[in-house]
Amino acid sequence: MEPLLSLRISAGYPGRPAVLQDVALDLEAGGTLGLVGQSGSGKSTLALAILRLLHLKGGRTEGRIQFAGRDLTECGEREMRRLRGREIGLVLQSASSSLNPALRIGTQLREAWRAHADSAWEKPFELLQSVGLHADDAFLRRLPGEISVGQAQRVLIAMAVLHRPSLLIADEPTSALDLITQAEVLRLLAALNRERNMATLFISHDLLSIASYCRRVAILHEGRIVECGETGRIFSQPAHPYTRRLVEALPRIPLAASSLNLATLAARLEEDLAQRAAADVVHPQAE
Amino acid sequence: MPVTRLPLLALSAYLAWGQWGGELRFCLRSDPKTFDPLAVADDSSETVRYLTGGVLVRVNRKTQQLEPELAESWKVAEGGRKIVFKLRERVLYSEGTPFSAEDVAFTVRRMMDPALHSPTGDSFRSGSGEVRAETLGPHRVSILFPSPIAGLERLFDQVAILSAVSPKAVLGPFVVAEHKAGSHLLLRRNPNYWKKDASGRRLPYLDSVRLDIQQNRDLEQIRFRRGEIHLIDSLDPETFDSLAAEAPASAIDAGPSLDTEMMWFNQVRNAPLPEYKKAWFRSKAFRRAVSESINRDDIARLVYRGHARPAVGPFSPSNRFWFHAGLRPHGFDPAGARRKLEQEGFRLDGAVLRDREGHPVEFSLVTNSGNKTRARIASLLQQDLAKVGIRLNIVPLDFPSLIERINRTFHYEACLLGLVNVDLDPNAQMNVWLSSAANHQWNPNQPSPATPWEAEIDRWMRAQASTLDPKKRKAAFDRVQEIVWEEAPFLYLANRNFLAAISPALRNTAPAAMRPQTFWNVERISFANQISGRR
Amino acid sequence: MQTLRYLAAAFLLMVFLASVGADFLSPAPYERQFRDHPNEPPSRRFPLGTDELGRDRLSRLLHGSRVSLLLAPAAALLAVFLAALVGLSAGFLGGWFERAAMACTDLFVSLPWLFLLLTVRALLPLNVAPWTSVSITFLLLGLLGWASSARVIRAGAAAVRGSDFALQARAAGCRTARLMMVHLLPNLRPAIAAQFWISIPVFIWSEANLGMLGLGVTEPLPSWGNLLLELANYRAVFAAPWLLAPAVLLVLVSSGFHFIFSKEDPCR
Ligand SMILES: Nc1ncnc2c1ncn2[C@@H]1O[C@H](COP(=O)(O)OP(=O)(O)OP(=O)(O)O)[C@@H](O)[C@H]1O
Numbered sequence A: 001m002e003p004l005l006s007l008r009i010s011a012g013y014p015g016r017p018a019v020l021q022d023v024a025l026d027l028e029a030g031g032t033l034g035l036v037g038q039s040g041s042g043k044s045t046l047a048l049a050i051l052r053l054l055h056l057k058g059g060r061t062e063g064r065i066q067f068a069g070r071d072l073t074e075c076g077e078r079e080m081r082r083l084r085g086r087e088i089g090l091v092l093q094s095a096s097s098s099l100n101p102a103l104r105i106g107t108q109l110r111e112a113w114r115a116h117a118d119s120a121w122e123k124p125f126e127l128l129q130s131v132g133l134h135a136d137d138a139f140l141r142r143l144p145g146e147i148s149v150g151q152a153q154r155v156l157i158a159m160a161v162l163h164r165p166s167l168l169i170a171d172e173p174t175s176a177l178d179l180i181t182q183a184e185v186l187r188l189l190a191a192l193n194r195e196r197n198m199a200t201l202f203i204s205h206d207l208l209s210i211a212s213y214c215r216r217v218a219i220l221h222e223g224r225i226v227e228c229g230e231t232g233r234i235f236s237q238p239a240h241p242y243t244r245r246l247v248e249a250l251p252r253i254p255l256a257a258s259s260l261n262l263a264t265l266a267a268r269l270e271e272d273l274a275q276r277a278a279a280d281v282v283h284p285q286a287e
Numbered sequence B: 001m002p003v004t005r006l007p008l009l010a011l012s013a014y015l016a017w018g019q020w021g022g023e024l025r026f027c028l029r030s031d032p033k034t035f036d037p038l039a040v041a042d043d044s045s046e047t048v049r050y051l052t053g054g055v056l057v058r059v060n061r062k063t064q065q066l067e068p069e070l071a072e073s074w075k076v077a078e079g080g081r082k083i084v085f086k087l088r089e090r091v092l093y094s095e096g097t098p099f100s101a102e103d104v105a106f107t108v109r110r111m112m113d114p115a116l117h118s119p120t121g122d123s124f125r126s127g128s129g130e131v132r133a134e135t136l137g138p139h140r141v142s143i144l145f146p147s148p149i150a151g152l153e154r155l156f157d158q159v160a161i162l163s164a165v166s167p168k169a170v171l172g173p174f175v176v177a178e179h180k181a182g183s184h185l186l187l188r189r190n191p192n193y194w195k196k197d198a199s200g201r202r203l204p205y206l207d208s209v210r211l212d213i214q215q216n217r218d219l220e221q222i223r224f225r226r227g228e229i230h231l232i233d234s235l236d237p238e239t240f241d242s243l244a245a246e247a248p249a250s251a252i253d254a255g256p257s258l259d260t261e262m263m264w265f266n267q268v269r270n271a272p273l274p275e276y277k278k279a280w281f282r283s284k285a286f287r288r289a290v291s292e293s294i295n296r297d298d299i300a301r302l303v304y305r306g307h308a309r310p311a312v313g314p315f316s317p318s319n320r321f322w323f324h325a326g327l328r329p330h331g332f333d334p335a336g337a338r339r340k341l342e343q344e345g346f347r348l349d350g351a352v353l354r355d356r357e358g359h360p361v362e363f364s365l366v367t368n369s370g371n372k373t374r375a376r377i378a379s380l381l382q383q384d385l386a387k388v389g390i391r392l393n394i395v396p397l398d399f400p401s402l403i404e405r406i407n408r409t410f411h412y413e414a415c416l417l418g419l420v421n422v423d424l425d426p427n428a429q430m431n432v433w434l435s436s437a438a439n440h441q442w443n444p445n446q447p448s449p450a451t452p453w454e455a456e457i458d459r460w461m462r463a464q465a466s467t468l469d470p471k472k473r474k475a476a477f478d479r480v481q482e483i484v485w486e487e488a489p490f491l492y493l494a495n496r497n498f499l500a501a502i503s504p505a506l507r508n509t510a511p512a513a514m515r516p517q518t519f520w521n522v523e524r525i526s527f528a529n530q531i532s533g534r535r
Numbered sequence C: 001m002q003t004l005r006y007l008a009a010a011f012l013l014m015v016f017l018a019s020v021g022a023d024f025l026s027p028a029p030y031e032r033q034f035r036d037h038p039n040e041p042p043s044r045r046f047p048l049g050t051d052e053l054g055r056d057r058l059s060r061l062l063h064g065s066r067v068s069l070l071l072a073p074a075a076a077l078l079a080v081f082l083a084a085l086v087g088l089s090a091g092f093l094g095g096w097f098e099r100a101a102m103a104c105t106d107l108f109v110s111l112p113w114l115f116l117l118l119t120v121r122a123l124l125p126l127n128v129a130p131w132t133s134v135s136i137t138f139l140l141l142g143l144l145g146w147a148s149s150a151r152v153i154r155a156g157a158a159a160v161r162g163s164d165f166a167l168q169a170r171a172a173g174c175r176t177a178r179l180m181m182v183h184l185l186p187n188l189r190p191a192i193a194a195q196f197w198i199s200i201p202v203f204i205w206s207e208a209n210l211g212m213l214g215l216g217v218t219e220p221l222p223s224w225g226n227l228l229l230e231l232a233n234y235r236a237v238f239a240a241p242w243l244l245a246p247a248v249l250l251v252l253v254s255s256g257f258h259f260i261f262s263k264e265d266p267c268r
């Protein structure tokens, strides 16, 4: 079967050395792919390049991006607009600045809805609930400055999956979150992935998150994919020196546990986090 | 005893010295455009010419009589075509070379040189043909013009005599010593100046004159108040009054100036105006009625704060010889004005005056914008005319557009402007009064006079120009003034007074109406107390 | 802060009503010359004294307020509307459009538009009512006065263009026009409002200066502009402080507007 997303691109910003050099990735429908790389290695660049938004940051893309049977690099802006948000959702890296400070949460959700829907706008209380937010009018009336970063990150996720896209690109969606919330968000993404058969490109430099969520992982280093494959295999038998260093840099204690089955390790970690969350008296979203 | 006599001696020396030396300072609006006395066209250059140039004859600014200067005597001959000057002897140029008839001939030839386009020469151009200047000896010179020039000898007031040998040498009381463009001009006393005072000492009294280039009139006043400058040439009434309140000794109201404020109606036949309006403007009764609706006393009192008087004609009373003393300004008489209008078929309909055909009487008055005085006069006219049912719309325009309208397109109805007279002689106004002239503002460049009275003005103007007899000339020009008074092509409104600021430290100042009003006798001006003058 | 705002609002309302009701409140017609009472100090009959032609200053101030308070904001509205249109689209669309629009703006700022105004005045018919001519003047001010505001607004729009939330909105599939209207405008509202409030006194002053060129309000109609011109003679002001009344009113009205509208904007 042909993968949902299959790309081979180079990208960069004029006047600087290329950020991405002939990067190739495949993601099958409903699949989860983690993208790991050092800070500044070009992960966010790749995310924007896929949606053909890199030019807004002054960047350039070359190559082809095959998505659901089309080459996105050949699509016109009009077609791309119809695709964005409806077939490909994007969660930007910095939650705090990705919401318009002058607009109420409700308005921003409504605008995202309006962009593709012909049907009347209904407040997506269910969706908000499912990302663990207060689903009430009072919340929708708030301005971005009046919610926490974690809440903002989940609003962004809700917004990105509003139209049930077949691909979600999540750029470090958990970076700003405490461990508990991080786990919640990961669980949410996993659920969405399962229930909606939504393929996910999960960008992170956090190996544990990747391990707990992604079936496959790609390692981006110095503008190239140095390694790509099953998460368990990559983490248990890292081939590339960079990957090896990555894995070695992981906290010792959990890794010391015998057979280095990272998948089980991640599952255990998740359980542990969930327990801790339950034990916590104060719910992070409580007002 | 030498010991006791010493202070006394010093004191007497000081008193004698008190009259001498010092630096007179005042401001010019801009840098002089030229130092060539024959090329002078702007005010600043004219000031420099006056201070440095020596002339054959000078119009005394106070008496307005012609007085000998470098010429001891002169004689006009051949019906006004020829003038012979007998020159003063033993006069030296600032550089030490002697002055002779040769220099006068040289100056006149240069002035009349067509290639030079001398504005001074223009007033001598009487007809086609050559001007011949010949020396009749070392101190006699004769100048022959192609045709007669009325008031010929007075024109030499403007001709500073050059040196035939040294281009920089001058005969006037001062010499340009230093010029820093945009900043100042320094004139030093001419050590060889020929004039002496009653006690036989060589003039001028002053050591130097410093002319600061200062555009801003507010700064000029501040500097005057601080004592940094000694003269301000013309003040507006408001400033004058505030200065008079602070320092009465330095605020000088020198009486009527030569300037006149006036308005006129557009009488151009093919002007782009409705015919019925042109008919009003061509009606003498209408013009006189408007004139008599105007309260000229109020203009003098409110706009000029009393430093003006109602005007009667083209010359103010300060033009002693040519002013027509028999005429009175059109009186303020709204009732009479209304009667005149009714006789012409105008009638009052409520508060609106309508003409025979029912058109409401409304006209616009163009004037140059940014002139506070004129704006105020216009406001007064507006209310005065409203009282007889005439609506006046005031249209201030920038100067170029105004000139464009009154001289080229004739797209205006009435105009309010001032007339600045620099010349006392009506000959200088030929281009205003002749119906064929370009400055015949109410209807310029007529091929033949449009009205009998304009034809009559033409005749009298030509008559006064063609005789040398002052009495006959005066009679002729009096007739012109009478006709103008009667027909009112120009409605003369006010003659403002010449208001000046003169430092009390100065002696011998005698402000007059003619330019240069405050320092025309500069060679005799001195400081009362030299110490304060030198600062 | 809140009381101050109410005070300001009450004051503005008062000034506005007074200028609207100038005909009833004025002790005398504004053009009436009491020629026997020129330059009078304040008295019961002339509460703010009289001008050099004997016109009641209070009446002129009230009528002048009507001219300036009605027309200057109208001109400011027009100018800011144009500025927002140009500035928003230039700043947000970027690229060649921005370069072209900004070149146009720079040209507009450097244009000798005084000559344009003079030309327009010269083209007007001679007999126009003072109200017509002053309206035209303000209309022109509005049409010509947008460029500097457009620069400010463009800068704000350009900042929004590069922002993450604009990127996020695009990634959500938002249309450009919608993006400008819904996402951009609310962010620039404070900047636009500021330009509006700044423009009003600027236009009032411009009108005053144009009056010197004969383009402003023509006699006998008063405006704050031509009333303020009397302050040019600073000596007179020392002797007669009541001449400052129009300036004081202008300052009070400008700051009144400021207090009311420059509240800590919830958008900020
Ligand atoms: N707008 C831009 N103009 C020029 N260079 C840029 C721009 N944005 C990013 N870069 C450069 O491109 C490279 C890749 O940046 P990118 O944001 O894609 O990194 P990243 O992998 O997402 O890093 P992080 O993990 O810190 O988010 C970096 O070296 C960065 O300096």
Ligand SMILES: [Mg+2]
Residues within 6 Å of the ligand: A043, A044, A045, A093, A171
């Ligand atoms: Mg990134």
